[in-house]
Amino acid sequence: MKNTIVIKSAKELLNLRDNTGAVKCEGNMRIECDIGFSDGVQVSSINVRGCLDVRGNLFVRGYLYVGGKYLIIKGDLFWAQAHKPEMPNKAYINRVLPPAHQRKHFQERFGFDISDGFYESIVQKTLKQIRNLLIDTKWSSTELWMLETLALSTKKPPKWVAEIVSKTDKDKSE
Numbered sequence: 001m002k003n004t005i006v007i008k009s010a011k012e013l014l015n016l017r018d019n020t021g022a023v024k025c026e027g028n029m030r031i032e033c034d035i036g037f038s039d040g041v042q043v044s045s046i047n048v049r050g051c052l053d054v055r056g057n058l059f060v061r062g063y064l065y066v067g068g069k070y071l072i073i074k075g076d077l078f079w080a081q082a083h084k085p086e087m088p089n090k091a092y093i094n095r096v097l098p099p100a101h102q103r104k105h106f107q108e109r110f111g112f113d114i115s116d117g118f119y120e121s122i123v124q125k126t127l128k129q130i131r132n133l134l135i136d137t138k139w140s141s142t143e144l145w146m147l148e149t150l151a152l153s154t155k156k157p158p159k160w161v162a163e164i165v166s167k168t169d170k171d172k173s174e
Helices: 010-015 100-110 119-128 130-135 141-152 159-173
Strands: 004-007 022-025 028-031 045-048 052-054 063-066 070-078 090-097
Touching (some): 028 045, 070 159, 090 119, 090 141, 119 130, 130 141
Parallel strands (some): 022 045, 045 063, 070 090
16 A cells, blocks of 8 residues: 555554544555554544555544545454444444443343353354344444444455455565
């Protein structure tokens, strides 16, 4: 990717914040590390005018905007907003999960116990119920989107994701 900011550590991302806590990028951005809760809460928003390629997990406290041709998040996006992020039509996110502080809310919405365990055990418990959850009409558009990504996470990413990742990895090595 030309004109690409490459982030190799959470500290590098945090160093890009402006005085409001926002990270702004006029070109493309590739994040090659996990941005977990403790770092993500320090970022008020991420605004990428180009494409965003995240190789790990991403926690964003606030707004996420991607204006380029694609968004790829190979890990999990931890999303606490009532609205979906602004992203291009060509978007792949492995899974969109609620942050831990929303566990009680989602347990009430799901109608089954998810109070115990870590993300992977909760995901497995939810996947066992995913068909019933997806046909329920009570979900907001954002909640439904989150459930759909969970259901699709058991399949391989679309071919275009592998092609872009392969190309950007090749460009990086040159």
